């Protein structure tokens with residue numbers, strides 16, 4: 001059984017069909033790419049999977065369970081986490097605090113007992129801090145824990161966003177253009193980093209990326225959208241040589 005499945009997912013905004021009849025099937029521990037020209041519907045797919053938009057029609061299954069239209073926190077609780085195309089960190093918080101926000105999302109009850117100072121809160125708080133520190137170490141930001149999030153250079157902010165997503169203890173991680181704004185060296189590092197966290201955290205990863213070298217280098221399979229329609233799917237070699245994909249990207253034919 002696939003870990004994540006979308007069954008004929010369609011998302012319309014008024015007269016515009018942003019995603020049309022999408023059928024994804026992603027197996028546990030796969031790294032899968034979602035690519036396509038600007039406006040193809042990629043981010044909309046993430047929004048539907050993570051509960052930001054209820055699809056117009058179709059179903060999203062996770063671990064065989066129907067999660068279509070669930071609230072975002074419900075989706076998070078089931079083990080899905082995402083990052084955003086435009087980095088969304090809490091600017092006024094430190095690096096460590098940003099990760100702790102992710103930990104709190106995992107432990108909704110944490111906030112409640114924190115307010116009431118219920119027994120066990122201090123212990124849990126300490127455990128969360130330790131967990132957050134460990135995650136920062138994993139992503140190479142240990143030394144930056146106390147710094148304001150926005151003081152980090154761009155590449156590190158991206159890794160912090162991923163650390164925050166990991167703090168919710170996901171099994172599926174959705175990365176929206178993780179290499180956006182990175183130089184070639186940073187992109188190569190990111191590729192190794194994504195593989196490493198997949199292995200270390202036993203993750204399944206779905207990623208949107210325009211950086212073709214990265215996508216081809218890291219993804220076992222990919223889906224190609226164009227105007228919301230899936231025009232191709234397969235391994236990197238097949239995708240690279242697919243005439244429909246070449247046409248969509250180069251506008252020839």
Ligand SMILES: Nc1ncnc2c1ncn2[C@@H]1O[C@H](COP(=O)(O)OP(=O)(O)OP(=O)(O)O)[C@@H](O)[C@H]1O
Nearest residue numbers: 013016018036037038039040041042043044045085
């Ligand atoms: N909330 C919305 N309301 C109306 N139209 C929307 C909304 N969200 C997305 N769209 C439209 O849906 C289409 C797909 O957008 P989407 O952002 O999913 O594409 P994308 O493939 O992620 O693009 P990019 O690579 O530029 O990020 C676009 O035409 C966009 O304008």
